[in-house]
Amino acid sequence: MWNQAYEYITNVELWINLGQGLLKIFLIMFISTIFIRIGKLAIGKIFFFRGKSPLRISERRENTLAKLLENILTYVVYFIAIVMVLEAMTINVGALLAGAGIVGLAVGFGAQSLVKDIITGFFIIFEDQFSVGDHIRVASFEGTVEEIGLRTTKIKNWTGELHILPNGSITEVTNFSIHNSMAVVDISISYETDIPEAERIVQELLNEVADKYEEIVTPPELLGIQNLAASEVILRVVCEVQPMSHFKISRLLRKDIKLRLDEHGIEIPYPKMVMYNRKEQVG
Amino acid sequence: MWNQAYEYITNVELWINLGQGLLKIFLIMFISTIFIRIGKLAIGKIFFFRGKSPLRISERRENTLAKLLENILTYVVYFIAIVMVLEAMTINVGALLAGAGIVGLAVGFGAQSLVKDIITGFFIIFEDQFSVGDHIRVASFEGTVEEIGLRTTKIKNWTGELHILPNGSITEVTNFSIHNSMAVVDISISYETDIPEAERIVQELLNEVADKYEEIVTPPELLGIQNLAASEVILRVVCEVQPMSHFKISRLLRKDIKLRLDEHGIEIPYPKMVMYNRKEQVG
Amino acid sequence: MWNQAYEYITNVELWINLGQGLLKIFLIMFISTIFIRIGKLAIGKIFFFRGKSPLRISERRENTLAKLLENILTYVVYFIAIVMVLEAMTINVGALLAGAGIVGLAVGFGAQSLVKDIITGFFIIFEDQFSVGDHIRVASFEGTVEEIGLRTTKIKNWTGELHILPNGSITEVTNFSIHNSMAVVDISISYETDIPEAERIVQELLNEVADKYEEIVTPPELLGIQNLAASEVILRVVCEVQPMSHFKISRLLRKDIKLRLDEHGIEIPYPKMVMYNRKEQVG
Amino acid sequence: MWNQAYEYITNVELWINLGQGLLKIFLIMFISTIFIRIGKLAIGKIFFFRGKSPLRISERRENTLAKLLENILTYVVYFIAIVMVLEAMTINVGALLAGAGIVGLAVGFGAQSLVKDIITGFFIIFEDQFSVGDHIRVASFEGTVEEIGLRTTKIKNWTGELHILPNGSITEVTNFSIHNSMAVVDISISYETDIPEAERIVQELLNEVADKYEEIVTPPELLGIQNLAASEVILRVVCEVQPMSHFKISRLLRKDIKLRLDEHGIEIPYPKMVMYNRKEQVG
């Protein structure tokens, strides 16, 4: 038994092969990196000339396609590099593996999410679900698309975080940049207020405000009593605005309505409670 | 060892083949795009003539089918294109792969959700679960259907967001556009109110209101005491209305009932609390 | 390389075959639709005669079976149609596919939920878990069953939404239409109330009420003190009623009990709090 | 191309075979139903004689086994019927299917939950996890077991709903009918109360009450101070009672303790709050 163990360890060729393999791997990775840089420069050139060529591609998809070509280049080069690395490794290791089938099964299963990422990536680009610069929400991540790759997509949050998502997990996308947004403002007035009068005042303001802000697409509208809440009657105002400008317009409408209601002495009510003070019957 | 690595890198044919492959891929994608544009024009024509033909298809599915045909065209063309691209790539890459079985397994697993999307897409259209223009809810997404494709469905939210869902994740659909909706209004009255009297007043109003709004299908009905809540007795009013007009009718009913109860001096109560003021026995 | 790409594109037969395939698909779909309409008429006839035939099937399953037969007809026809379509497509596309095994694997996995839907559908009908017209709850969807198909079930909510569920996601069903329902009414009385007296009054009312509403199956029963809550003692009344009429009876019982307690001057208490007003020791 | 499509449609044999297949399916289903009725009668007979036979099976499993035998009969008959139906269908359809392996894979995966249901069903019955009439909880469903089948189990809720669960989803069962239940009553007393005195009074009552209700197995016990809550000291009383009678006994104990504490003037406290009224330093 000691002989067998000794043979494994003193087997000089095994260690030399191992060393050579590591060097080969390093070399492959270095050359690949150089190759990719050249390729990216070339893509830059192509898109420069394309700008003057008669080829008509919608302006909005330009960035997306440039990024994509770079991406495909990178992956194809790396894929060849990894296959080379694996081959370099299998010279030493592969022969030691009795059950190659087991490894194959494990790799097949382990790589399925990689394949799914790439398939989904293709469809996101071909179906033009979103482009670089769109504001989208995927699961709990929301922000502006910074890069669409074959395998991952990068989304920049408005607070500066960069979300990096594998495409396979982008199943349900919500795109905010295609249609106009809707600014929704809820105003509370007290139950004692004359509701038709309050509606009249708010409607008057809304008519004035329509042309004041250029982001407004159709004049704001007073929908009516949204809810009879515990302490207040809630009126809802909606307004169609340019994509993603609903936060800004909501804030402006909120201020305008608050000031106008103040002018007419209409109270935005605090929480209210009716209290019965009772004499205790027990000690 | 250096020789092997050197051979890989200086292998001129490998790089030329790679370059050719990339060009081929670009060409295939360009031609496919042109082909699809022509196809879409053709589909537009067909549907123009169809309008006059004796072929009778329910009006409501017209848009759906036009979109679908465009969709099938796009996918068939792209599918052929991708197969061509894959073939173009395998000239270079395929030969390097020892275990093609592994890749096959990974691709098979990775593509299963794509297949599921298409199968579910077929059934959504064949079973007519919803059409373009219907208001539906799928999981947490709700809105008007904008496009039903073979692989994805697009739903437009009332606030302007566009939800893009792969069909495979559309398992449980709720369709609001097929049956009449039900407007539900809960009114709180205080425990001290004469309940039969209050019911009489509300019922009287409901009788008047039935013909006032054209969206109402059957006259609104006062169901009775829905709950004896902490501070209030809750009466429930329901009213069958045209599909998706229940939000509007609810708002109108809420206003009418509030004003009518005000007229009769019936209070919508604030939260109430009985308070015992006790002298402290300790310090 | 250019030759290969050129050959693909200028390959006239490929495009012709593609066009023919699309026409064939259109034709198959059209004829299938016609065939199904005739079949449905036939099924209607069969059930018309069946009404007079000696074949005895429980009244309640009649609709279910009619819908089912239509369903099977539809699916069998569409299945043949799709197989034809696939065949029509494979003339062009199939030959291009190197690894048919990969596609087979993906289709096999992707179609498994379809198979599961049909298997579950069979069992729902054979085991008579629910019939058309029953009120059921599946996961978060509740309503009246409108249609049981081989692949999907349609449930209509009382507020008018139509839920469409694939049968495979109907694992745990709750059926409200088979057994009598139980109306449960909780009444709060204050801690200061004489509890045996209050129980006597409620019990008296319950005895009177038993024959008043025809939906009541067994006379309502006062179970006792369900909870000693923060501000109130909660008495529970239960009453076995006809299936799905518990909402109505609960509302009626709630009104009767409220009025009766008012008559006897028994208070339904508001939330209570004991408040110690303390002089501050610090500034 | 038109020829091929035409041939499919005008292929008379195909349509005739399809019609024959549908009739065959109908016939098979009808005869199976008759056969099952006879079988169920036979099972009823066997269990009638078994009542007098020397075969000793625990009384509690009797219903379960009768239901099970009926169930096995039904499934075996239906299984044969479905196999016949499938065979009848494959005469027409089967030959059209190129990749039978794909269908096999899909069916194998789709049917796995069916197999799991039956395996789990066997174990529920063999291990006697619960019998017809037991009160059990499975996931969020609770009630009395109405029927244990090979594939599904039916549980009747106390409010009348019938829950139908596939056995495969019955992983973790809670059975309430095997051991005695424990009635748990928490009583709040105020912080100012003399706690040892209150404990003495409650303990006194518990001693008296032990023989009053026949459902009580061991005399109730006062465990001590369960919690020092915000406004009250909570004492816990527990009492071992007959299976599933803990709701009833809890209600009775709650009433007895409330009345006894009233007699001794011990207050069940309302929520309390100490309030500092402060003069404002700012306007």
Added chain:
Amino acid sequence: MWNQAYEYITNVELWINLGQGLLKIFLIMFISTIFIRIGKLAIGKIFFFRGKSPLRISERRENTLAKLLENILTYVVYFIAIVMVLEAMTINVGALLAGAGIVGLAVGFGAQSLVKDIITGFFIIFEDQFSVGDHIRVASFEGTVEEIGLRTTKIKNWTGELHILPNGSITEVTNFSIHNSMAVVDISISYETDIPEAERIVQELLNEVADKYEEIVTPPELLGIQNLAASEVILRVVCEVQPMSHFKISRLLRKDIKLRLDEHGIEIPYPKMVMYNRKEQVG
């Protein structure tokens, strides 16, 4: 076609074989039951003699092993029985099945959770994760272990429910019976209290209490200020006690501390609030 259907139905042998199969199944199940009873008696005998034999097994695992042997016996016998039943059935049914591979696949997948249960069961017993009589928690189920089987484990809750869990779902076990428990008591004192003084009083009591209750392993310890809450300062007392006696000791400590603090006039504070009464500027 009618001939084929007729042949199926009038095929006498088929029905006879079916009948024989059912009888055979019944017979197999009956004999298996008898065999198991004898086996269980034998196991009882073995353990009786083992008590006197020199074989040394830790006292705590005795019950577990007896239950296990009975369990293995039961499963081996039933397994043979089921195989016999399946064989008896396949005489009739098996031949009808075209694609045995499909069934094999479905059974293989369906049975995997059964295999997982048994594997996990083995490891629970070999690794001695818990024994009969231990108090454990698995997922949301907690109680005393009543039986550890090869496939399922039974846990009795302190309120009397019996939880039956398949071993495969026992992934993460929490065992309360191996190490000493820790009683944790949080005491609220008001912000105005002299905290060092209060700590001194509590510490004094803890020193006295250490020898009073025999379940206490190490004297209780006052950790310090656990939290500065909204209305109170929370002190934490911990005490190492015998396994599972921490509920009892907590209750006793709570009472002792409450009474001791009362003696020294230290208040356990009610929720507090500072209230500013403001004159309204608006109507």
Added chain:
Amino acid sequence: MWNQAYEYITNVELWINLGQGLLKIFLIMFISTIFIRIGKLAIGKIFFFRGKSPLRISERRENTLAKLLENILTYVVYFIAIVMVLEAMTINVGALLAGAGIVGLAVGFGAQSLVKDIITGFFIIFEDQFSVGDHIRVASFEGTVEEIGLRTTKIKNWTGELHILPNGSITEVTNFSIHNSMAVVDISISYETDIPEAERIVQELLNEVADKYEEIVTPPELLGIQNLAASEVILRVVCEVQPMSHFKISRLLRKDIKLRLDEHGIEIPYPKMVMYNRKEQVG
């Protein structure tokens, strides 16, 4: 048919073989147990000598490795034992199994989580993710590592519970024992307080306190205003302390700051509310 059944049952060899198999199993398990005890003693010896040997293993991994060797020994022996048991069983049972492939599939799937446990176990030890004695959190379980095995890890909670986790479910580990901990104390002061003054007082105390407790690594720091809450301004103090001593230091800091603020008359505020007492306009 009766013959076949009779033959199964009266087949003497079958029963004898079954008996022999059970005895063989018992014998194998007994001898394995003995063998393991001897092996564990031997491991103890090895580690005794290793203490003096020049082999240098980091002190912290010593316990881990001893436990691991015992573990490997146990599993290798049990594995051989189980294989023997299975072989002993297959003499009787194996031959009865028609579809060995089905069982293989089920076992392969059922055992995958076992394999995953062992693989993850190896990596936890090789990568030194945590050692015996470390304080870690895995999912919802937190405590001190008591034993790292090949298949399971045991974690002891500070309240005495022992959590037993299969290694396969230890995906995301949080280790508290490697880096210094951070004690975080939030202090509320009222809005009326002079904030710069309060910050000065707290900072002064923090400077004094740095050398007072030896667990403090870097002097505590006052970060500033963490939040402007409803009734209070919240200041945050952080302090780097030795691993896992942050609970202790937090308690001490909390007390020191509370006493120091008391000295300077700075109030920790109760919840505050501004109350408008309004005359009711309605009855």
Added chain:
Amino acid sequence: MWNQAYEYITNVELWINLGQGLLKIFLIMFISTIFIRIGKLAIGKIFFFRGKSPLRISERRENTLAKLLENILTYVVYFIAIVMVLEAMTINVGALLAGAGIVGLAVGFGAQSLVKDIITGFFIIFEDQFSVGDHIRVASFEGTVEEIGLRTTKIKNWTGELHILPNGSITEVTNFSIHNSMAVVDISISYETDIPEAERIVQELLNEVADKYEEIVTPPELLGIQNLAASEVILRVVCEVQPMSHFKISRLLRKDIKLRLDEHGIEIPYPKMVMYNRKEQVG
């Protein structure tokens, strides 16, 4: 039968082989450890010289690559070691295994998450998703990246915990160190305040503050009325700052604004409530 069992146990060779196998395993693990140490030293050297070489790698990825090379070395060596161990074991054990296919299946499935970890690890490094030193969030874990390995990534929380995550569970990464952060401060002012005046005061301060703190990138901005809450009007201030300094700047801005508002006598309001004191009509 006894002979067979006896033969297993007295089979001397089996035990000797087992002993030899264990020793071999020990030897392999020892030599591997030595080998790795030497390799790590070598990597250190390479990176020392690299610092002077013309090879240009972005400064930020330096640590990441050093760690990675060490990691690859470790795994390759351990992989060879484990294969050797497995071989050493299979001499004894392998021959005992009947169904090697079963084991292969189980290992293949069990190892798939290991393969997934390594694949994802490769992509994290190649795509440069994050580097050592970046502040990232993955699922619920957030902190500074300490080490990126092939299989696991280590993240250090700011409170000192070290999170160890397998790369396979790093699907969605949020990187905070790439773009500037955004400090968000919400300020409450009472409804009675003159809002335009308050906005003017805050804006004035923001202009002054822009140059005061060097972490600020663009001057802070007052967005407007973010919400009309129950008791207060909420103004939102945002400010682009250097990555990860938003917590610090928020705290500083909060203090500055609070002090400035105090100067101008603008109240940050407490929760408010309007209270109606009502005379009770009932006793």
